[in-house]
Amino acid sequence: MKPKSLVSINDFSKEEYMKILELAAEFEKNPTQDILKDYVIASLFFEPSTRTRLSFETAVSRLGGKIVGFSDSSSTSTSKGETLRDSIRIVSNYSDLIVMRHPLEGTARLASEVASVPIVNAGDGANQHPTQTLLDMYSIWKTQGTLDNLNIFLVGDLKYGRTVHSLLMAMSEFNTTFYFIAPDELKMPDEYKLFLDRKGLKYVECKDFNQYLKEADIIYMTRVQQERFTDPIEYERVKNVYILQQSMLKGTRENMKVLHPLPRVNEIALDVDDAPQAYYFQQALNGVYTRQAIISYILGIK
Numbered sequence: 001m002k003p004k005s006l007v008s009i010n011d012f013s014k015e016e017y018m019k020i021l022e023l024a025a026e027f028e029k030n031p032t033q034d035i036l037k038d039y040v041i042a043s044l045f046f047e048p049s050t051r052t053r054l055s056f057e058t059a060v061s062r063l064g065g066k067i068v069g070f071s072d073s074s075s076t077s078t079s080k081g082e083t084l085r086d087s088i089r090i091v092s093n094y095s096d097l098i099v100m101r102h103p104l105e106g107t108a109r110l111a112s113e114v115a116s117v118p119i120v121n122a123g124d125g126a127n128q129h130p131t132q133t134l135l136d137m138y139s140i141w142k143t144q145g146t147l148d149n150l151n152i153f154l155v156g157d158l159k160y161g162r163t164v165h166s167l168l169m170a171m172s173e174f175n176t177t178f179y180f181i182a183p184d185e186l187k188m189p190d191e192y193k194l195f196l197d198r199k200g201l202k203y204v205e206c207k208d209f210n211q212y213l214k215e216a217d218i219i220y221m222t223r224v225q226q227e228r229f230t231d232p233i234e235y236e237r238v239k240n241v242y243i244l245q246q247s248m249l250k251g252t253r254e255n256m257k258v259l260h261p262l263p264r265v266n267e268i269a270l271d272v273d274d275a276p277q278a279y280y281f282q283q284a285l286n287g288v289y290t291r292q293a294i295i296s297y298i299l300g301i302k
């Protein structure tokens with residue numbers, strides 16, 4: 001039987017989302033344990049990362065596990081022409097679980113098909129970033145006290161943003177109303193809107209950031225990702241279209257929080273960092289507890 005992997009957020013059920021969030025809350029109370037002391041976790045990053053890689057490695061280290069891997073594939077046999085398929089087979093023999101980030105969509109699924117150990121997708125191109133989604137859900141759950149019936153604003157790069165694609169799919173289980181704020185060039189792809197239509201969920205598409213802000217429970221900002229553009233002129237045209245400033249938060253709901261998967265470039269002004277609504281640095285810390293929960297759940301330790 002294939003081991004349980006987390007490639008797409010849809011690989012987990014609604015019940016499993018809640019199980020992970022409850023486990024994350026337990027790890028937040030008690031993040032240092034030795035439950036992974038007999039485990040080796042491989043961390044294969046074919047694309048740059050700060051938070052995802054380091055929070056996974058922190059999560060494993062705090063649970064007593066060992067890490068092997070790389071943060072720059074140019075120092076591996078990939079640079080000699082080894083295929084991903086072969087690399088994954090080899091690393092499967094060395095480790096108990098593989099965390100992988102790759103710039104190409106579909107590579108995490110391919111890896112899960114050839115691996116003999118679980119694959120955890122740490123981001124595959126513009127496709128999915130399911131562990132980010134689970135930490136986003138944990139952050140929403142912690143700050144709102146519920147996941148049900150919320151108004152979630154997704155702002156910025158909704159076309160290439162893998163974090164918003166995964167978040168939309170997961171939060172569609174909780175009767176969310178989505179507000180899509182994006183320039184024409186970076187609109188939410190039709191496939192995701194059709195997905196919401198089929199589930200009977202409401203969404204609002206708009207270009208004016210301020211128009212509906214007072215209705216937001218969560219404002220989820222995203223970076224316009226230069227690395228996804230083939231045309232640099234198009235990137236220049238859209239990169240600064242939406243910039244959240246502290247003055248825009250006046251009159252918003254008391255429970256409202258600003259999230260961002262980070263890194264940010266210009267899309268959240270520095271003055272927002274001091275606002276009580278800013279939650280993105282805490283959100284990144286939540287990544288450690290959520291990833292402890294994901295690894296221990298997949299390995300069957302919790």
Ligand code: CP
Binds near residue numbers: 051
């Ligand atoms: N949120 C996120 O994926 O950040 P990194 O690219 O730094 O891992």
